[in-house]
Amino acid sequence: MARPMTMTEKILAAHAGKAELAPGDIVSITLDLVMANELSAAVAITEFRKIKGATRVHDPEKIALVPSHFTPNKDIATATLSTLMRDFAKEQKITNYFEVGRGGIEHVVLPENGMVGPGETIIGGDSHTTTYGGIGAFATGVGSTDIAAAFAIGEMWLRVPPSLKVVYEGHLRPYVHGKDLILHTIAEIGVDGATYAAIEFTGPVIKELPMSGRFTMANMSIEAGAKNGIFPVDATTEAYCAAVGKKNYTIFRADPDAQYTRTITIDCSKIEPQVAVPFLPENQKNASDLSDITISQAVIGTCTNGRIEDMRQAAEILKGRKVHPDVRAIVIPGSQKVYMQCIKEGLAEIFVEAGCVLSTPTCGPCVGGHMGVLSAGERCISTTNRNFRGRMGHVQSEVYLAGPYVAAASAIAGHICGPEQLAAEVPA
Template identity: 55%
Template sequence: MGMTMTQKILAAHAGAESVRAGELILASLDLVLGNDITSPVAIREFAKLGKDSVFDNNKVAMVMDHFVPNKDIKAAEQCKVCRGFCADMDITHFYDVGDMGIEHALLPEKGLVTAGDAVIGADSHTCTYGALGAFSTGVGSTDMACAMAIGKAWFKVPSAMRVELTGALRPYVSGKDVILQIIGKIGVDGALYRSMEFGGEGLSSLTMADRFTIANMAIEAGAKNGIFEVDELTLGYIRGHGADEPKVYAPDADADYDEVLHIDLSETEPTVAFPHLPENARTFADIGDVKIDQVVIGSCTNGRLEDLQAAAEIMRGRHVAKGVRVIVIPATQRVYLEAMELGLLKVFIESGAVVSTPTCGPCLGGYMGILAEGERAVTTTNRNFVGRMGHPKSEVYLASPATAAASALTGRITSPWEVMA
């Protein structure tokens, strides 16, 4: 029996000719990632190992993004621990205020991940890099500590689900709508500890931003990782960002998939996930009059330049509804600068929105947009659990940048098709 993309990458990094689902392997790593919340725990565990250096100072990355600029004393102390460790270990890829961004947008932008890599990160949305044809997955801080010490990690080889894409997306429909549609079909445990492998002729209609978004939310379906077949668009992105030479792994014709999910992109509609799970996905045929208090456009899921462009197209020349707070968060400093040069920030500010420095802030209920009791937010983030963005009696609705922008203008959950008709 042949192997999937994920299995081929894991076999190569385990020094094996082949691996099979369920097998336990020790695999070498190309990158180990942590952030300002998860790294301090890993650093404390690393100290217990008695190591005086990491396995490779070029293959460890720490990104200060969740509570940066620091929101309080605890956040400042967390970052201080990371700064000190990275200075002591001479970590090449340490990103802080002024040269930072939301980690899962920043690392591909910096060219730190390429096709064929094996990457772990102490953050569940590390699966984002599968958009580049890499195996990437989230781990706990203890695993991060051991990986920083030896450059390896244990894995149970996952079985796989094939997502066969056909057709092309219609205007104002994006990768966020696609992944919400998929999670709505299979549920939040529909791909539990499996690799979600995306391919098919419809792949050509998806931008890299679409692919990053879809891979980012594979974890919301319970997947071990999400991964896309590598095409010319992928290779162009990798070359354009100065990443290492890619190693392209395609699935074997006889690869063993638990199931194949067929998605016709031309049938995908603007989609919103209602509280309190990403699987509560609805299209506008099933959405009534839902008034909102806040809109957030940003995060590791949808804070890229293309996301801001999609929102700005809808908001240009219009003003947000009275009583609605709109927060726009470019995912990286580079995205912020490009958005400024393109005039997008002017569009947002003139529309009545505020623009924040890059941060994860409101996505995890940290700061920069906390919800009060009874408030509702439409957000381009990735989770809408109880209390995710503030009070446990607030509500979070997940949507694309286009849908979020349209909703900001009307003060209720609104399809971009309605606003742009």
């Protein structure tokens, strides 16, 4: 009788050629996709060149390279890294290279192009590679040397993680979505509450959650220290796969008696729109309790909340209103496809009419790179994923994390504000 296994354990076992495995086992798994951006790829390519016997990558079809972080290139140093990656893609015949203007932010681009699917194993030279757990894949972030090794052999060693399960019960209140759920969850378990572990997101509320919300939640699994975050595959997942042309995937389901180190139940009916205050994603507050916090910038977009559903939420608030005179609002669709959809649906016009900057896809401000870096003493409400000290610029600046509804409402109000309070304060 085989050992009952979690979803993560089953995917890893299938890719390690084993009938069963257990947390703590060290295994080598085959990889379905290896991703890097211009920052992580540059170092990875430099390391790859040092491997004796490796002249060609293991499989160019299983590599994706996405310029995203400081693009369009913000300076000469970045341009040099981007060129290194572009040349490597040509040399190695890597066709899944997404040039600026035809791609966007990796974690938005890859799912919408059908490049990740249920049951697959994906590693990326970016910590938010956990995003693809939203579609039911095992996906984790690694450093550049691990990427170089995977370029060469198409495999990676890892320690099988223990799994913890989070069950979402009740129902979602108005204006509460994936971002609010994950901020609440990180506060519950702590920024190191899932270190080395897999988080399995389940429960009746998850069944109702659209793919965009699942990607947002899986994206931020790393902010609890997790190796990966994963969602059960259901009709919503399969409809998404069909829409993006993803075929030939395998569905793995957790055994009913699979073992979890911990099970946490969350009553969603009690969750209001959330904000994480500086300087850790676990510092959770209700948006409605922070109205004395004035802001000078709002960022809406990125790999966490840069999908079309996020853009629609922001537009719903911004429509017919004006950004507060003391605030710069920066809207960044996560990919060229999302950007085009914003134009087609009239969202682009709403953003510009409201007084927002509408940027082409980039990670820019999230990493303090460009397109919205903060000066000393400035505060930003942001749909990004990290509010560490100095993350968006000066070491004395502050980032408050929230979902698109709260970020947009705050941009109008000039202070942190829930969408329901905004309706009373600044009617559309």
